Amino acid sequence: MDTVGYDALLWLSFGGPEGPDEVMPFLENVTRGRGVPRERLEEVAEHYQHFGGVSPINRLNRDAIAAVEKELAAQGLGLPIYFGNRNWQPMVEDTLARMKADGVRNALVFPTSAYGGYSACRQYDEDIERARSAVGEDAPELTKLRQFFDHPLFIGAFADALRTARAELDDPAGARIVFVAHSVPVSADKAAGPPEEGGHRYSRQIAEAARLVAAEAGVGTYDVVWQSRSGPPQVPWLEPDIVDHIDALHAEGVRSVVVCPVGFVSDHLEVIWDLDNEAAERAQELGMGFARAATPGTDPRFAELVVELIREQVSGAPARKLSDFPVAGCTVNGAPCAIACCEPARRRPVS
Numbered sequence: 519m520d521t522v523g524y525d526a527l528l529w530l531s532f533g534g535p536e537g538p539d540e541v542m543p544f545l546e547n548v549t550r551g552r553g554v555p556r557e558r559l560e561e562v563a564e565h566y567q568h569f570g571g572v573s574p575i576n577r578l579n580r581d582a583i584a585a586v587e588k589e590l591a592a593q594g595l596g597l598p599i600y601f602g603n604r605n606w607q608p609m610v611e612d613t614l615a616r617m618k619a620d621g622v623r624n625a626l627v628f629p630t631s632a633y634g635g636y637s638a639c640r641q642y643d644e645d646i647e648r649a650r651s652a653v654g655e656d657a658p659e660l661t662k663l664r665q666f667f668d669h670p671l672f673i674g675a676f677a678d679a680l681r682t683a684r685a686e687l688d689d690p691a692g693a694r695i696v697f698v699a700h701s702v703p704v705s706a707d708k709a710a711g712p713p714e715e716g717g718h719r720y721s722r723q724i725a726e727a728a729r730l731v732a733a734e735a736g737v738g739t740y741d742v743v744w745q746s747r748s749g750p751p752q753v754p755w756l757e758p759d760i761v762d763h764i765d766a767l768h769a770e771g772v773r774s775v776v777v778c779p780v781g782f783v784s785d786h787l788e789v790i791w792d793l794d795n796e797a798a799e800r801a802q803e804l805g806m807g808f809a810r811a812a813t814p815g816t817d818p819r820f821a822e823l824v825v826e827l828i829r830e831q832v833s834g835a836p837a838r839k840l841s842d843f844p845v846a847g848c849t850v851n852g853a854p855c856a857i858a859c860c861e862p863a864r865r866r867p868v869s
């Protein structure tokens with residue numbers, strides 16, 4: 519099989535700073551027009567400065583791309599991979615201009631998010647649309663690959679990581695398993711998915727992925743909680759927060775926790791700060807055992823997953839998936855999945 523009709527893969531991610539002077543400009547790109555208070559920005563900037571102003575996300579993406587290139591070659595598929603981000607260099611607009619200059623006409627896009635919802639899906643469609651209009655005439659056609667939160671390779675990688683993390687604890691059998699994903703405004707979650715589905719597609723997909731990972735790892739009792747809340751304090755976001763939840767578990771008499779960041783594909787800054795630093799520290803203060811499951815981005819199954827998604831799209835083979843959610847996220851040139859799907863919240867400027 520070859521990649522009939524497609525001549526490249528665009529790896530589309532969030533982006534992150536790679537030095538202290540890049541932190542503030544990066545954060546300004548992320549939050550432009552989104553009503554995030556200045557104090558929150560300054561607080562988050564400190565998290566980045568704690569790591570010398572370098573987020574691991576770009577390196578992790580480059581490593582994952584190298585693994586996918588190897589897997590493509592091993593499967594005899596010739597498809598060059600280009601790397602572009604929403605918020606930091608290499609910016610997707612620049613990458614797409616380079617693709618056009620290289621003669622790319624019709625590319626697939628792999629977004630580094632497994633889920634639906636505005637921030638996890640539709641905003642990547644907006645990135646595609648913006649990059650195409652920046653490039654102008656003869657911009658490559660861009661077909662985004664589907665949401666993969668329920669793919670057996672994604673679930674399998676998390677299940678093994680969860681088992682490994684649990685085994686690090688003194689009392690593995692007594693630990694509470696806690697799945698965690700990036701919080702979003704309650705209004706954004708309500709608007710997630712096509713309107714006729716009744717909303718909440720993001721939080722329902724997170725709950726489904728958690729259920730599937732727990733089942734595969736043989737876990738009976740578990741919780742689903744949120745992290746990295748942003749925005750002004752008066753706007754409600756999905757709760758409880760992971761750190762508050764650790765307090766609550768302690769009050770219940772739970773002695774140790776295994777945290778599984780099911781909402782993310784890589785150990786980027788929000789994972790290594792909000793979980794490995796803040797959540798781990800709280801657990802330690804309370805005398806609780808703490809272990810954190812790895813994200814799947816460095817697991818060999820992740821490269822296989824990406825190549826499988828490409829093959830699905832190219833050959834029209836049925837999607838391999840473990841949930842009953844409809845296949846979604848696969849659209850051309852930044853079109854939304856459906857009319858009014860994951861509509862962005864109307865944002866009021868902060869006073």
Ligand SMILES: CC1=C(CCC(=O)O)c2cc3nc(cc4[nH]c(cc5[nH]c(cc1n2)c(C)c5CCC(=O)O)c(CCC(=O)O)c4C)C(CCC(=O)O)=C3C
Pocket residue numbers: 532533534535545548549552554558559562573574575630631637638700701702703746747748749781782786787788
């Ligand atoms: C659902 C979701 C994902 C998962 C899906 C996906 O992976 O795409 C995700 C991923 C990420 N979020 C990241 C970083 C940030 N997110 C912010 C702000 C926000 N995230 C939101 C949601 C999400 N975010 C939302 C609703 C906001 C509020 C502002 C807005 O409406 O846009 C801010 C601003 C400061 C703050 O207030 O925290 C930062 C710095 C990084 C990179 C980390 C690194 O550098 O390694 C990654 C992968």
Ligand SMILES: [Fe+2]
Pocket residue numbers: 700
């Ligand atoms: Fe975020």
